[in-house]
Amino acid sequence: MKKTYISNSSESVRMFKSGFMESLSKVPFYVPLIVYIPVIIWFIWKSLFSLNLSALTFSAYVTAGFAVWSFIEYFLHRFVFHFHPTSDWAKRIHFIFHGVHHDFPNDAGRLVMPPSASLPLASLFFLLFYVILGNMAFPLFCGFITGYLIYDMVHYALHHATFKSGFWKKLKKHHMLHHYSDDTKGYGVTSDFWDKIFRSDFIKK
Numbered sequence: 001m002k003k004t005y006i007s008n009s010s011e012s013v014r015m016f017k018s019g020f021m022e023s024l025s026k027v028p029f030y031v032p033l034i035v036y037i038p039v040i041i042w043f044i045w046k047s048l049f050s051l052n053l054s055a056l057t058f059s060a061y062v063t064a065g066f067a068v069w070s071f072i073e074y075f076l077h078r079f080v081f082h083f084h085p086t087s088d089w090a091k092r093i094h095f096i097f098h099g100v101h102h103d104f105p106n107d108a109g110r111l112v113m114p115p116s117a118s119l120p121l122a123s124l125f126f127l128l129f130y131v132i133l134g135n136m137a138f139p140l141f142c143g144f145i146t147g148y149l150i151y152d153m154v155h156y157a158l159h160h161a162t163f164k165s166g167f168w169k170k171l172k173k174h175h176m177l178h179h180y181s182d183d184t185k186g187y188g189v190t191s192d193f194w195d196k197i198f199r200s201d202f203i204k205k
Helices: 019-024 031-050 055-080 088-103 115-160 166-180 193-197
Strands: none
Touching: 031 055, 031 115, 055 115, 055 193, 115 166
16 A cells, blocks of 8 residues: 555645636535535426426436446546546646645645536536436436435545444444545445445454
């Protein structure tokens, strides 16, 4: 395991010379709620009242969207955010997207993804789903983006909330081990399910 720098500071380094770009890189935890709850409501309306999907069909595709997000969360974290490039420009991009979070895990302004990054990614995923599924992309994306929003809120809570017992305490331990013990394991944030499937879980005592 490669030894990494970790700061306990509640503030991280400045990443951009431009004040505007720097402001886009930091966001309060509640901003994704403001942005995506109306999006989710619109996709529910589109699915149930415009496409007239049955409750059963809608529920099935929403559940599938949750499952797809769960895998994407694990895949992106493990293979994209923890890919270690060699060129200087790629290292810079890696630091902006995820390296800064590992160096400064207590910076509350960099715990949820800024809309400047999440909205383009969300749009690309929806287009991909629409090309594959047509109108069924609407209920699927509803579950997908809800899963993403839950991920953002859970990630913030794992770093800034105290849990006494049960599921949440176990989940926080899982994520803190990823940050402070071994960042080559424990890629799941909202669940350790895929870590168990792909054998990247911690051996917990």
